[in-house]
Amino acid sequence: MYVRFCIILLLLSAAASASFARVAGPGMRSPKRTVPDTVRTHTPDRFTPDSARIANPRAAARNARLYDSIRSKTERRRVPHLLYKMLFVRPVLDTTSNGRVTDESLLLAPYAGKTIGDITIERRQVFDNGGNWLERTSNKLHYLTRDRVIRRDLLFGPGDRFDPQLVVRNKQLLRSRSYIADVDIAVLPDSLDTTRVNLLITTRDSWTISADGALHSEGRTMVGLSDANILGTGNSLKFMTNFSRSDFSYGGNMFEYEIPNLLGTFYTAEFAAGRDFYNSTLELGMRKEFLKRTDYELGLTYSDNKAKRYMIETDTSLLVKERNLDAWGGYSHYLPGIRSSLYLTGRYNYRRFSRRPPVRADYNPALHDQDVLLLGTGLYRERFYTANMIYGFGAREYLASGYKAEAVGGYSWGEFDDAMYLGLSFEAGGFRTMGYIMGGFTLGSYIDLASGMWRRSAVDIDLRWFSNLFMVRRSRIRQFLAFNYTQGWNRLQGNDESIRFTHVNGLQALKEHITGTNRMILNTETVIFTPYQPLGFRIALFGFADFGLLGYSPNIFKNEFYTSFGLGVRLRNERLVFNTIQIRLGLALGKPGLVESDFFRISNSTRLEQYRYRPTRPEIVGFE
Structure with a gap:
């Protein structure tokens, strides 16, 4: 048995060095307003997504033969077969076989205006039937999402x-639901x-x-258990x-409960309560966001929290106890002539502190008691495209193309003084x-x-770009660039009156x-x-280089300069239970040379971003 087991290990090693599968396919294509070729080639009775297409059948067949050979050899002995079941799972659809961007609405255009008849729901378990013992056990423990839960999330009906x-x-x-891994909607013409x-x-x-689990400062430790789909x-x-x-x-204990679509109304209900040593939480709320082009939003939340708040200026955390009531609503109406939605939103916020660091009229304004009334109006357009191999590492992703232009105005009744607020924002992409x-x-x-003076002013500019997938020899390469510029003037002193490098707008390896x-940046x-x-x-290799300027000088180029750079590798195998590993150096x-750095990091996830142009409740522009 020992000799045969060694033979199996040698076969695995040889397979690792000799059987490399090549992933081929076209690069990203810019979507156009014309119907693409895929509409002419897909069958009229079934919509087939890009993920179902295989870019390199020979490579897929070669991999299949390899795994069939390994499985057949390990089935002869109990221990090797047990190891095989522990390490390998059944493959899923390869969603990275192409870098194509697809406008699915154009693929569905031939059916526009027709009447929707029967809607059938087919629900599938986490793993396919007939998998290994771990998959079968997981399926038995998992409650399948109920039919009515999926139906209540539909924006259309018969x-x-x-x-x-x-x-x-x-x-x-x-x-976007945490309990749904994938979904497909097939159109079946009525005969x-x-x-x-x-x-x-x-x-x-x-x-x-x-x-x-988490290890916090001061020796505090948290362990938790969660289920994002209770009883389906x-x-x-x-x-x-x-x-x-x-x-x-x-x-102490903390408890959180969320209903993502209460009774099919598309309202999300949330409740959280508990304590964590000196921290305590009581939060409850209900909210609905814009979902359709002509729609409404409405929300009401209440919170009573006591927690340590990080003070940027002093690099320390102090205990703050705050009560907050937030109410907002809005309405949008689609204008076919400009293919955009006109919207109007409003918001009222009540905030009171019962415990806080010292405050004055010009110190710690973020900790002042205040009432704020805001009104916002604007135009927006949003259209989703399907892509892959962008921020996810294998999953199909939805990125929006569109724009949002908004003006916000309001009034603040403050603890020390009153003030008006004015804000403008614009974003567009595609x-x-x-x-x-x-x-x-x-x-x-x-x-x-x-006095009529402008104060606590801030401007924030963001530019983001990533390239099409392009080929260099046999590899696909994508380049990412992100630029952020933030400036404040007439700022006061204290909490939230200055900024730093953050996880979103910062340098990856800088501490x-x-x-x-x-x-x-x-x-x-x-x-x-x-x-x-x-x-x-x-296998995906990545390298990064970040450059940043930060300081108090109005001339941005007279502030302190920092840079971070590094490289890493991402490994993914759809057949392995733990399928993604990221290692980064x-x-x-x-200016003085080497500074405090995050030299090494290993994780099991990759970054994920999604661009949205849908309006939300009016916000006050400030610092993080």
Whole structure:
């Protein structure tokens, strides 16, 4: 048996060095307003997504033969077969076989205006039937999402007119649910009525039970257990308990519960309560966002929290107790002539502090008691496109193309003084010939009614771009660029009156504590999707270089300069239970040379971003 087991190991090693699968396919194509070739070639009775197409059948067949050989050899002995079942799972659809950007609404355009007939739901378990013992056990423990839960998330029903963009928006909504891993909506023309189409909606569940843990400062430790799909209802529950690492003393429990679509009204209901040593939480709320082009939003939340708040200027955390009531609403109406929606929103916020650091009229304004009334109006347009190999690493992604222009005005009744507020924002983006590009700015300021002076002003400019997938020899490469410029003037002193490098707008490998009122950042990253797939592993190499300026000088180029750079690797195998590993090395430099750096990081996830142009409740522009 020992000899045969060694032979199996040698076969695995040989396969790892000799069987590399090449992933081929066209680069990203810029969507156009004309119907693409895929509409002419797909069958009229079934919509087939890009993920179902295989770019390199020979490579797929070669990998299949390899795994069939490994499975047949390990089935002869119990121990090797047990190891095989532990390490390998059944493959899923390869969603990275092409870099094509697809406008699914154009693929569905031939059915526009027809009447929706029967809607059939097909629900699938997390894993396919007939998998290994771990898959079968997981399916037995998992409650399949109920039929009514999926139906209540539909934005259309029998008798409605078929709207391609609304169907694509609904797919994006369903995929945003944490309990749904994938969804497909197939259009089936009615054989007896040419003006009617039936829909077949196929969903696959996600594994939603998870454990969590965290090591906090001062010896505090948290362990938690959560289920994002309780008994298949789509509701989520999370329970966390806290204790001290030094003496294992009890620190309290935290409880969170969420209903993502209450009784099919598209209102999200949330509740959280508990304590964590000196922190305590009581939060409850209900909200609905814009979903259709003509729609409304409404929300009401109340919170009573006590927690340590990070003070940027002093690089320390202090205890703050705050009560907050937030109410907002809005309405949007679609204007066919300009293919955009006109919207109006309003918001009232009540905030009171019962415990806080010292405050004055010009100190710690973020901790002042105040009432704020805001009104916003603007135009927006949003259209979703399907792509892959962007921010996810294998999953199909939805990115929006469109714009949003908004003006916000309001009044603040403050603890020390009253003020008016004015703000403007604009953002736009979409797929172009050279890739995806988006840009936007926000500008906001208070106006002192007594003096007429502008104060606590801030402007933020964002530009983001990533290239099409392009080929270099046998590898796919995508380039990312991000630029951010933030400036404040007439700022006061204290909490939130200065900025720093953050996780979103910062340098990846920098751990230095720096503050200022002016900040400029350029982030670059190159991702190489290699063609090699030893034992089914996808390998992506990436390198990054970040450059930043931060300080208090109005001239941004007179502030302190920092840079960080590094490289890493991402490994993914759809057949492995733990399918993604990311390893990153980094180094940060400043004017004096080497500064405090995040040298090494390993994780099991990759970054994920999504661009949206849908309006939300009015916000005040400020610092993070």
